[in-house]
Amino acid sequence: VTEVPKLTYQANIQPIILGSCAPCHIPSQNGSKKAYDNYANTSADADDIIMRIQLNPGDRGFMPFKHPKLSDSTINVFKQWKADGLLEK
Numbered sequence: 001v002t003e004v005p006k007l008t009y010q011a012n013i014q015p016i017i018l019g020s021c022a023p024c025h026i027p028s029q030n031g032s033k034k035a036y037d038n039y040a041n042t043s044a045d046a047d048d049i050i051m052r053i054q055l056n057p058g059d060r061g062f063m064p065f066k067h068p069k070l071s072d073s074t075i076n077v078f079k080q081w082k083a084d085g086l087l088e089k
Helices: 009-020 039-044 046-053 072-083
Strands: none
Touching: 009 039, 009 072, 039 046, 046 072
């Protein structure tokens, strides 16, 4: 039986954040919201992030605010990362 590798912030989450949460959550891109370009902040807020990316555009708190709604498969990456234990690497 082949074990499915667990998802990690570095390999699976960070690329999504850099592509879909910029510039707001990326300080180097003049982002003014809480930085999610690092593991500590992202893992600490994982529940809130998952809740907000599942909202619909127009709902209060919807993220990513300046981008279209993330696909279900992308949202599932965040959910699986949490289920796998919010691993960093």
